[in-house]
Amino acid sequence: MDSHEALIEKLSRSAAPIKRTLPVRWRVVSWVLLALPTGALASLLLQRTATDWSQPGAAWAMAQLGLAFTFGLLAINAAFTLSIAGRRTLNMRWLMVLAMVWLGSVLVNIGHPPLSASSLHDTHCYTFMVTVSVPMVALVIGYLRRTRTLNPLRSLALSGTGVAAMALALLTFCHPVHLHPEDFLMHLAAIVTIIGATVALGWRWVSAY
Numbered sequence: 001m002d003s004h005e006a007l008i009e010k011l012s013r014s015a016a017p018i019k020r021t022l023p024v025r026w027r028v029v030s031w032v033l034l035a036l037p038t039g040a041l042a043s044l045l046l047q048r049t050a051t052d053w054s055q056p057g058a059a060w061a062m063a064q065l066g067l068a069f070t071f072g073l074l075a076i077n078a079a080f081t082l083s084i085a086g087r088r089t090l091n092m093r094w095l096m097v098l099a100m101v102w103l104g105s106v107l108v109n110i111g112h113p114p115l116s117a118s119s120l121h122d123t124h125c126y127t128f129m130v131t132v133s134v135p136m137v138a139l140v141i142g143y144l145r146r147t148r149t150l151n152p153l154r155s156l157a158l159s160g161t162g163v164a165a166m167a168l169a170l171l172t173f174c175h176p177v178h179l180h181p182e183d184f185l186m187h188l189a190a191i192v193t194i195i196g197a198t199v200a201l202g203w204r205w206v207s208a209y
Contacts, residue, residue, distance in 0.1 A: 072165030129190035160198030
């Protein structure tokens, strides 16, 4: 096309209005309001037993639930903030501090039930966390795709970490208040799996280049 004015006019006619993205805090809130219910619905596919909060040590489990949920919120917030060029994210040291506090509370609360009782939960915990994370991972990738990101690895790793924390929070509602060491290792394995899957599945969808 030889005429620049005609080209500009044609592009102007075909241009669609840009829908402004919600502020980060509201994106986080809306994601949580969608992700947790869909994760809970996914858990209905699995056999599970409600947590007995009357058991000794339940206070530790409640503290771990609060820590996991808070950590998940901060990680998702950091991921959404990082996806916007020029925005500064939360200092990662705060996430590390929360992670260490959570780990310390878990180590203190690790019980020693008979092996026959705890071994039944080892693979179930892994399966539960991975299953409930599936819709949450899909949602977080969809949210990141709206803005794309110049830091896909960090954004997706933070998102996967947030999803894993939320899956752990959901697991608290259907898990014994005490952990067996092998059971705890399955939790860690599920966390690594969720983070890796989020990065692998989301890379081509959220990368800005």
